[in-house]
Amino acid sequence: MNSSSSSSANRQKSHQFRVLRDRIFLATFVIAVIVGITGLVALLLDVLIDGIPFLNWSFLSSYASRKPLESGILAPLAGTVWVVSLTAMMTIPIGVSTAIYLEEFAGKNRINRLIELNIANLAGVPSVIYGLLGLAVFVQFLFSGSRNVTAGALTMTLLILPIVVIASQEAIKAVPSSYRDAAYAMGANKWQVVKSIVLPQALPGMMSGIILALSRAIGESAPILIISSLVWVTFVPTTPDSKFTVLPLQIFTWVSQPQHDFRGIAAAGIIVLLVVLLSMNALAIWIRNKYQLRPDQ
Amino acid sequence: MATAAKFETISAQLEAVALQRKRQHTQQVIVTGLFRCAAGISIFTTLGIVVILITQSLGFFAEVSIWEFLAGTEWAPLFSPQKFGVLSLVGGTLLVAVIAGIVSLTLGLGAAVFLSEYAPESLRRVLKPILEVLAGIPTVVYGYFALTFVTPILQNIFGHDQVIVFNALSAGLVMGLMIMPMVSTLSEDAMVAVPRSLRDAGYALGATRFEVAVKVVIPAALSGIVASFILAVSRAIGETMIVKIAAGATPNLTFNPLESIQAMTAYIVQVSLGETPQGSLEYKTIFAVGLLLFVMTLCMNIVGRWVISRFRQVYE
Numbered sequence: 214m215n216s217s218s219s220s221s222a223n224r225q226k227s228h229q230f231r232v233l234r235d236r237i238f239l240a241t242f243v244i245a246v247i248v249g250i251t252g253l254v255a256l257l258l259d260v261l262i263d264g265i266p267f268l269n270w271s272f273l274s275s276y277a278s279r280k281p282l283e284s285g286i287l288a289p290l291a292g293t294v295w296v297v298s299l300t301a302m303m304t305i306p307i308g309v310s311t312a313i314y315l316e317e318f319a320g321k322n323r324i325n326r327l328i329e330l331n332i333a334n335l336a337g338v339p340s341v342i343y344g345l346l347g348l349a350v351f352v353q354f355l356f357s358g359s360r361n362v363t364a365g366a367l368t369m370t371l372l373i374l375p376i377v378v379i380a381s382q383e384a385i386k387a388v389p390s391s392y393r394d395a396a397y398a399m400g401a402n403k404w405q406v407v408k409s410i411v412l413p414q415a416l417p418g419m420m421s422g423i424i425l426a427l428s429r430a431i432g433e434s435a436p437i438l439i440i441s442s443l444v445w446v447t448f449v450p451t452t453p454d455s456k457f458t459v460l461p462l463q464i465f466t467w468v469s470q471p472q473h474d475f476r477g478i479a480a481a482g483i484i485v486l487l488v489v490l491l492s493m494n495a496l497a498i499w500i501r502n503k504y505q506l507r508p509d510q
Numbered sequence: 511m512a513t514a515a516k517f518e519t520i521s522a523q524l525e526a527v528a529l530q531r532k533r534q535h536t537q538q539v540i541v542t543g544l545f546r547c548a549a550g551i552s553i554f555t556t557l558g559i560v561v562i563l564i565t566q567s568l569g570f571f572a573e574v575s576i577w578e579f580l581a582g583t584e585w586a587p588l589f590s591p592q593k594f595g596v597l598s599l600v601g602g603t604l605l606v607a608v609i610a611g612i613v614s615l616t617l618g619l620g621a622a623v624f625l626s627e628y629a630p631e632s633l634r635r636v637l638k639p640i641l642e643v644l645a646g647i648p649t650v651v652y653g654y655f656a657l658t659f660v661t662p663i664l665q666n667i668f669g670h671d672q673v674i675v676f677n678a679l680s681a682g683l684v685m686g687l688m689i690m691p692m693v694s695t696l697s698e699d700a701m702v703a704v705p706r707s708l709r710d711a712g713y714a715l716g717a718t719r720f721e722v723a724v725k726v727v728i729p730a731a732l733s734g735i736v737a738s739f740i741l742a743v744s745r746a747i748g749e750t751m752i753v754k755i756a757a758g759a760t761p762n763l764t765f766n767p768l769e770s771i772q773a774m775t776a777y778i779v780q781v782s783l784g785e786t787p788q789g790s791l792e793y794k795t796i797f798a799v800g801l802l803l804f805v806m807t808l809c810m811n812i813v814g815r816w817v818i819s820r821f822r823q824v825y826e
Binding site: 263465 | 534535537538541542544545546548549550551552553555556558559562563566616617618619620621623624625628637640641643644646647648649650651652653654655657658659687690691694718719720721723741744745747748749750751754755775778779782783788796797800803804807808811812815
């Protein structure tokens, strides 16, 4: 009798302990989330506070200078537009074709499994390695030493290709197979099905994947740093064989300067970069939501 | 007479159809060929990376023995006598990656458990995209944040004489923040995939939510969690701009995170920025370091994906 009442007291106690432990760990998990979000907010505030005083029209419309207060981001802005446009022109056809091939044409044989595995591995290769590849193959071999904007765009194309392929494959997979079957039943061949059924249906999904991949290309600096190497560019690229710099590279150059005012200029550059990236992300999300496939309709 | 005419029209029609079929078939063959070429580009990229890294490194290893490269602890290719012990660069990289790994595992796993086990669906739908914004911020911005925000805080905590402006801790902490969403998203996906019935069984036995999370959900989702961690650390090893901006340029084999180090990626970038003539020994070093970096990250990625496929529990 005595022992059973003490064991029930123990159980009561252990229950209280377990509930308390549950609460404490809930608090730790919440703290993990809060720390993550606080990190993001601190980063944004840090950049905004440092950068806003330097953000004005002349910052956007002048070239980089040895004097921080006269510096601007015209050259890297133009360089980024060049690199992204050239990259998009090459990545979109190659990436979408690869995805179509893997999803619609390729059988499940060893070679095609190898290609898929290979693409997954390429997505995990550090960006600086792509820079080395671009330096050796495009700069030194293809353009015999010219560090031009096309070499940069070719390198970026290889870098984001796996992302575009994987995103496009997902978009193609989301097209219901009943659509394809209906077209085949009408006597269409594979290419006709792809051209008139699969591609139009998968296009919005592909677009949002492609935009996200291009925004990755805009933010990437390590490979461009190896390709371009040139850090004070005071001209806008006019031809595909111009020398160039891009936004993140210019920001890096400014961050590395000892004078304190260059930090503010760097922060102002970061604000411009983040605004570009956030609007691209917003566009991608908008496209995805607006055109999302609804199989029941 | 009429039958013959009819016959001719029909055969002409049949011929036209056959011709059209043939044209469509040729079209399909051509397009398939083009698509196959596009898919081949990815294979050539991998071959290109491997061939370039190996051929350029061969020139380096002709002058410096592999043993000296892999086992030496001093890295001074620009001084004379030149030293090519890559371990001090590898040590720098690993020091930062370990700090980033600890931060991202703690924060990422905590956030994943909260989102999958505790948070109501509406809160989850708000928090998840906010955390994922972290993954979309360019690394050069994280480098700026580490240098201008985190380092001064560390200097205030540990003292300005203890913490150098460029230090491994600041870079590691910020990199941990950067790869946190990778851990939290992949781990949460693995946890969400654990069937409701397993949790209910735990609750029916009187378990608290914490007990269900730790004794039921995490063990069941372990392969996904481990894989997310491996892939995130591999990402940290390959990351360039944070370590270049915030961790310094002093090859240094140390376990003290408050010291300045140089990571492998930061070294590659540093040489590319300088006026190193093509074909010189220093120029070749970046390919040798790149080859080692490539092998390290490739192994981790393969192990990460193997863990997912080997240990994944398939629930019905």
